[in-house]
Amino acid sequence: MPFMKGREPIRRTLQYLKAGRLVLKDRIRIFSVNYNTYGNHHAGARDFVFWNIPQIQFQNPEVQVITLKNKTPSPYVRCYFDDGRDILIDIDSRNRDEIIEHLVKVVGKTREQLDAEARLAESKDNPANFGYGSERHCICEIPGQVSCSGTVPLPEHMRGKYRHAPK
Structure with missing residues (x-):
């Protein structure tokens, strides 16, 4: 199977993509991650991009996801809203689990919102x-x-x- 080639092919399986926990709020239009490919304080951001960006793209098909490499001294996430505002989230020296936990709290939908949307989607x-x-x-x-x-x-x-x- 050609989709099982490359680095860590588990990232391309449907089960892995559906397991993503970060479902962004409806107002977010662009999700960008800035990080460097070198340096110890960027290691969590690199792991986050490698493991979690495919899940975020799968869970949020209407959001544009951008990764910018080697353009910043410290890693950060910037989310642009539909009304023109943006939010800057610092992810310096954090591991990927801490990054995803923080993003779920700040820009993710709550569990109640996700449950309500699932109920509406399966209306009889x-x-x-x-x-x-x-x-x-x-x-x-x-x-x-x-x-x-x-x-x-x-x-x-x-x-x-x-x-x-x-x-």
């Missing part, structure tokens, strides 16, 4: 739903659909028994 009042627990028991109750074969037999030209049988 969609008229296209049918089956147990929905308005309609069967799709045959919708006008224009073929009737249930248990109540009204299908015409012979629609049945394979008559269509494919040798004459």
Whole structure:
């Protein structure tokens, strides 16, 4: 499988990408990380970019994620909001776990917000739903659909028994 090649291919699996804990607030449009590829106080930022940026991109498809390398003396995260404001978060000399914990508190959605959004996403009042627990028991109750074969037999030209049988 070609997607399992390269450094740490576990980062490309769907299970790993869904396990990300940072879901950014709706107002955030751009998420940028500035760090250097050298230096001990940038090690946490490098690990954060390597391990957590793919998860952030997967969990937040509408947010632009930018990484800027070797342009700053100290690592930081800058989040730009839709109204033009921005927030600067210092991640100097922190490991990647501390960085993700701090970002979840500052720019992440709360657990209650995520639970409420999940409940709304799985709402059962969609008229296209049918089956147990929905308005309609069967799709045959919708006008224009073929009737249930248990109540009204299908015409012979629609049945394979008559269509494919040798004459």
